[in-house]
Amino acid sequence: MTERGTSHAISVTVNGERVSRVVSARQLLVHFLRDTLGLTGTHIGCDTGNCGACTVVVDGKLVKSCMLLAPQADGGTVETVESLAADGQLSDLQRAFNEHHALQCGYCTPGMLMSATYLLRQNPDPSADDVRRAIRGNVCRCTGYVNIVEAIRSAGSAGKATLATGSAEEV
Amino acid sequence: MLLEQVEYVRPTSLEEALAVLTEVDGAAPLAGGQSLVNVLKNRVASVDLLVDISRLSELRSITRSPDGGLDVGACVTYDELDRSPEVREVHFTLGDVAAHIEDQQIRNKGTIGGNCCLSDPTNNLPPILAALDAVMSLRSASASRRVPAAEFFKGYFATALEPGELLVSVTVPPMPARSGAGYASLHVAADAKAMARAAAWVQLDAGEQTIAATRVVLARMASVPVRDAGVEARLAGAEAGEAAVRDACAVAAEGLRPIDDVHGSSDYRREMAKVMARRAVMQAIDQARGGGDGAERTRRGGRG
Ligand SMILES: Cc1cc2nc3c(=O)[nH]c(=O)nc-3n(C[C@H](O)[C@H](O)[C@H](O)COP(=O)(O)OP(=O)(O)OC[C@H]3O[C@@H](n4cnc5c(N)ncnc54)[C@H](O)[C@@H]3O)c2cc1C
Numbered sequence: 001m002t003e004r005g006t007s008h009a010i011s012v013t014v015n016g017e018r019v020s021r022v023v024s025a026r027q028l029l030v031h032f033l034r035d036t037l038g039l040t041g042t043h044i045g046c047d048t049g050n051c052g053a054c055t056v057v058v059d060g061k062l063v064k065s066c067m068l069l070a071p072q073a074d075g076g077t078v079e080t081v082e083s084l085a086a087d088g089q090l091s092d093l094q095r096a097f098n099e100h101h102a103l104q105c106g107y108c109t110p111g112m113l114m115s116a117t118y119l120l121r122q123n124p125d126p127s128a129d130d131v132r133r134a135i136r137g138n139v140c141r142c143t144g145y146v147n148i149v150e151a152i153r154s155a156g157s158a159g160k161a162t163l164a165t166g167s168a169e170e171v
Numbered sequence: 172m173l174l175e176q177v178e179y180v181r182p183t184s185l186e187e188a189l190a191v192l193t194e195v196d197g198a199a200p201l202a203g204g205q206s207l208v209n210v211l212k213n214r215v216a217s218v219d220l221l222v223d224i225s226r227l228s229e230l231r232s233i234t235r236s237p238d239g240g241l242d243v244g245a246c247v248t249y250d251e252l253d254r255s256p257e258v259r260e261v262h263f264t265l266g267d268v269a270a271h272i273e274d275q276q277i278r279n280k281g282t283i284g285g286n287c288c289l290s291d292p293t294n295n296l297p298p299i300l301a302a303l304d305a306v307m308s309l310r311s312a313s314a315s316r317r318v319p320a321a322e323f324f325k326g327y328f329a330t331a332l333e334p335g336e337l338l339v340s341v342t343v344p345p346m347p348a349r350s351g352a353g354y355a356s357l358h359v360a361a362d363a364k365a366m367a368r369a370a371a372w373v374q375l376d377a378g379e380q381t382i383a384a385t386r387v388v389l390a391r392m393a394s395v396p397v398r399d400a401g402v403e404a405r406l407a408g409a410e411a412g413e414a415a416v417r418d419a420c421a422v423a424a425e426g427l428r429p430i431d432d433v434h435g436s437s438d439y440r441r442e443m444a445k446v447m448a449r450r451a452v453m454q455a456i457d458q459a460r461g462g463g464d465g466a467e468r469t470r471r472g473g474r475g
């Protein structure tokens with residue numbers, strides 16, 4: 001049994017790096033990421049589990065980090081939007097968002113990118129319906145979603161194949 | 172948001188969890204946290220100690236029971252129900268209901284146990300579990316007992332659980348030959364709470380032309396899911412077709428007073444209960460004949 005208390009020493013692998021900190025039991029994971037670790041890519045929109053701006057991957061599962069306490073992540077792994085651009089190079093998915101104009105204010109984007117990453121890991125060639133279902137928990141007040149769906153599809157394997165062969169066909 | 176000061180503990184066995192829950196006043200189990208964390212943010216209930224049960228292996232498995240039914244651990248998530256071949260094979264509709272709860276993030280954390288123990292009348296799983304005649308297994312540090320789903324839900328946010336007790340698993344009986352389940356909800360918008368909902372289980376007679384047995388459960392018509400005895404009586408022996416089912420469901424929700432609010436009046440909700448009941452029963456009949464999802468069962472292991 002972990003020791004019972006209002007503060008806990010936790011160890012978490014965040015974006016591949018092991019970090020150990022003492023956290024308050026009442027600290028939300030999103031605050032641990034933003035305030036304790038300075039990873040401000042993960043946003044807070046609603047703080048009620050409705051908007052998805054705080055979406056990250058914990059132990060391989062897509063979750064909303066405002067709906068988890070920091071000690072619940074103890075011993076596990078967390079992936080945030082900061083993990084996507086390796087060595088400062090945008091990933092294919094991030095470039096697709098740029099190319100398809102899939103963001104305007106950008107507030108929802110980190111969460112959208114994490115939901116899309118999770119989808120593409122499970123389903124490398126999603127249909128438009130698959131994408132819509134996968135981002136159901138992510139609210140965007142700006143774009144109307146159409147370009148987001150196109151961006152995510154184009155980052156899938158079919159989209160990449162189209163790019164590679166130079167075909168101008170609509171994805 | 173800053174929560175009120177709270178203690179946290181993560182027991183490594185069910186026994187430890189039950190002991191802590193019994194010993195500490197103000198202790199509450201934390202499962203998926205998809206309701207409890209919001210409750211803590213809103214400070215509508217005060218909890219002194221969160222007992223994290225979400226990783227307990229005793230509560231995390233789905234197994235086929237000896238009679239061919241399912242034993243689902245309380246901390247199995249909606250996503251795990253959705254993706255479980257065992258669940259899809261025996262109770263396709265249960266997997267399908269889980270697959271449509273809110274969104275991927277919530278399905279990855281929310282648990283069957285939390286969904287039932289909260290007893291929120293808008294939650295998706297209680298009505299289907301009642302229609303499937305599921306049994307809840309409860310344990311405290313000193314005793315175990317089994318409570319049928321129909322008696323587990325007591326009212327708004329109230330269940331049969333006593334202090335110190337945990338829901339450990341949900342047993343769903345096997346789907347007999349020539350039977351099937353259905354589920355239908357009415358939402359103002361795709362992500363709004365259901366205004367009217369019905370879940371049904373139907374068994375056809377040997378010729379598959381008439382209805383031999385049913386359970387029809389309405390949700391959102393009262394604080395807990397309710398069996399509709401009037402509809403069930405009219406369905407018994409009725410022809411398994413649209414006209415007879417429509418006729419039987421015309422008495423749905425009689426005598427019930429669902430809430431009135433901005434989304435719809437009480438009368439409108441009651442009217443919609445008839446439609447939801449009809450759709451759920453028609454789906455169940457279709458599945459009983461091996462249609463749609465019932466085929467999954469037929470393909471894998473015959474009609475029993
Ligand atoms: C924005 C949003 C929308 C949602 N919409 C829906 C919806 O439309 N339909 C739907 O069905 N769900 C919905 N959910 C999810 C659902 O509300 C929760 O997942 C569920 O009510 C609680 O399950 P949990 O595992 O997260 O439990 P928790 O939040 O951890 O616990 C809920 C309550 O049950 C108690 N508890 C948990 N497990 C046990 C146990 N094994 N034994 C005894 N007590 C226990 C806890 O102490 C607590 O009081 C939504 C969630 C969010 C955030």
Ligand code: FES
Nearest residue numbers: 045046047052066
């Ligand atoms: S901030 Fe977490 S879902 Fe909106």
Ligand code: FES
Nearest residue numbers: 104106140141142
């Ligand atoms: S780009 Fe502004 S909220 Fe999505």
